[in-house]
Amino acid sequence: MNVRERKMKARTIILAFVLLALSSLILPALDEDKAPLNIISVEKNSSLEKKLRSMDLDLLFEWEGRIFILARDPDLLALDKLNFPYTYENHRFPPLHQDRFYAQTNLNGAYHSYKELETDLQALERFYPQLARIFTIGTTLENRKIYALKISANVSQDENEPEVLFLGCHHAREWISVEVPFLLAKHLLENYAFNADVRRIVNQSEIWIVPMLNPDGLEYSIHYYRYWRKNRRLNADGSYGVDINRNYGYAWGYDDNGSSPEPAADVYRGSAPFSEPETRAIRDFVQQKHFRAMITYHSYSQVILYPWGYTKTPPPNEPLLNGIAASMSQLMNPVNGRTYGYGESGASLYLTNGDATDWIFSASGMPAYTVELPPVDQLQGGFFNTETDIGPIFNENLPAALYLIDWSIQNFRRALRRPQEREAKAPINKMARSSKKR
Numbered sequence: 535m536n537v538r539e540r541k542m543k544a545r546t547i548i549l550a551f552v553l554l555a556l557s558s559l560i561l562p563a564l565d566e567d568k569a570p571l572n573i574i575s576v577e578k579n580s581s582l583e584k585k586l587r588s589m590d591l592d593l594l595f596e597w598e599g600r601i602f603i604l605a606r607d608p609d610l611l612a613l614d615k616l617n618f619p620y621t622y623e624n625h626r627f628p629p630l631h632q633d634r635f636y637a638q639t640n641l642n643g644a645y646h647s648y649k650e651l652e653t654d655l656q657a658l659e660r661f662y663p664q665l666a667r668i669f670t671i672g673t674t675l676e677n678r679k680i681y682a683l684k685i686s687a688n689v690s691q692d693e694n695e696p697e698v699l700f701l702g703c704h705h706a707r708e709w710i711s712v713e714v715p716f717l718l719a720k721h722l723l724e725n726y727a728f729n730a731d732v733r734r735i736v737n738q739s740e741i742w743i744v745p746m747l748n749p750d751g752l753e754y755s756i757h758y759y760r761y762w763r764k765n766r767r768l769n770a771d772g773s774y775g776v777d778i779n780r781n782y783g784y785a786w787g788y789d790d791n792g793s794s795p796e797p798a799a800d801v802y803r804g805s806a807p808f809s810e811p812e813t814r815a816i817r818d819f820v821q822q823k824h825f826r827a828m829i830t831y832h833s834y835s836q837v838i839l840y841p842w843g844y845t846k847t848p849p850p851n852e853p854l855l856n857g858i859a860a861s862m863s864q865l866m867n868p869v870n871g872r873t874y875g876y877g878e879s880g881a882s883l884y885l886t887n888g889d890a891t892d893w894i895f896s897a898s899g900m901p902a903y904t905v906e907l908p909p910v911d912q913l914q915g916g917f918f919n920t921e922t923d924i925g926p927i928f929n930e931n932l933p934a935a936l937y938l939i940d941w942s943i944q945n946f947r948r949a950l951r952r953p954q955e956r957e958a959k960a961p962i963n964k965m966a967r968s969s970k971k972r
């Protein structure tokens with residue numbers, strides 16, 4: 535999108551709001567503002583998709599090879615004019631409410647944009663200068679900063695304490711994955727003075743939170759295409775985006791099931807391992823630090839996954855990874871009654887190669903988890919959590935995150951007490967080199 539298109543889009547949004555406000559004040563009887571909303575679907579194929587993106591439509595999501603769109607009468611007329619084939623899908627969804635439509639489309643609502651996150655992180659640093667400090671661990675292709683917030687007592691010092699990492703927003707459309715790690719930071723800082731448990735873990739560890747690894751993709755998802763997943767790399771064939779969570783250097787491109795060599799694909803793994811600034815930022819950061827445990831948040835599926843993603847073969851020392859996942863799931867359930875399944879990633883969900891969890895686990899042996907946040911499936915909303923989901927989803931993830939930090943502290947202390955005893959680590963199985971070339 536160029537600047538002119540951006541401005542036009544902004545003007546359209548503003549105009550829509552002005553019209554809505556005017557119509558409700560002055561013209562309550564007119565049917566215009568009650569123009570019915572429809573959900574339609576069109577076949578997903580690249581030539582149609584290109585045409586579609588040039589129109590100013592609300593693309594909702596993709597499902598079973600079709601793109602779902604929120605459309606008003608003028609949109610349908612425009613599609614008819616172009617002889618664009620579409621299918622009505624209203625019957626699949628609960629009735630649409632006009633106010634909900636205006637509250638949640640084209641805008642990110644209660645979810646953070648890049649700028650909003652930057653402002654909020656700066657506020658946390660300003661309010662809690664002894665406990666919070668912002669670091670920039672990388673810069674994206676569109677020149678946005680990848681922020682890491684460190685939380686610890688004596689935050690300006692690098693103390694001999696276990697470090698724990700929380701990541702959010704590898705994938706642009708998974709907005710809830712920004713909110714959970716951000717709210718974890720906020721919770722730790724706001725409760726430090728009042729809650730002895732929080733104070734203890736903040737005193738005894740160094741917690742690193744990277745809530746928005748993919749700000750370029752996220753901004754694109756907010757302003758242009760809600761369903762966008764990848765970063766905004768311009769690929770050699772003219773398509774956009776590399777799937778950051780297929781670009782890490784362990785088992786990268788292991789097969790074409792767990793990632794794709796096709797640049798236009800949603801799971802395109804990039805031209806080489808760590809070809810992207812986002813994955814390089816995490817690689818360099820993790821190599822400088824000495825992390826003991828990690829969670830990377832995604833959505834959706836409501837599961838806790840541990841390595842491996844690239845194969846269904848279980849990792850060595852799986853009982854440790856499985857036991858921690860089971861404890862986290864047990865702690866999450868009573869909060870809202872939701873059950874998070876757990877298991878090895880490749881065997882439980884689907885195969886992924888070149889993802890963050892496999893690489894971090896391979897590099898250090900530390901317990902590393904992908905938490906796929908609710909809902910459980912597409913029919914419950916898929917990637918599109920509502921604003922009111924943020925609180926409950928964070929609340930149920932909080933005890934699991936605190937548990938993992940505490941586990942890291944206890945494991946670290948055990949190792950300090952008995953230096954001859956190795957820390958609980960999952961030894962790495964060596965992948966056959968030849969298989970990497972596939």
Ligand SMILES: [Zn+2]
Nearest residue numbers: 705708832833
């Ligand atoms: Zn994801």
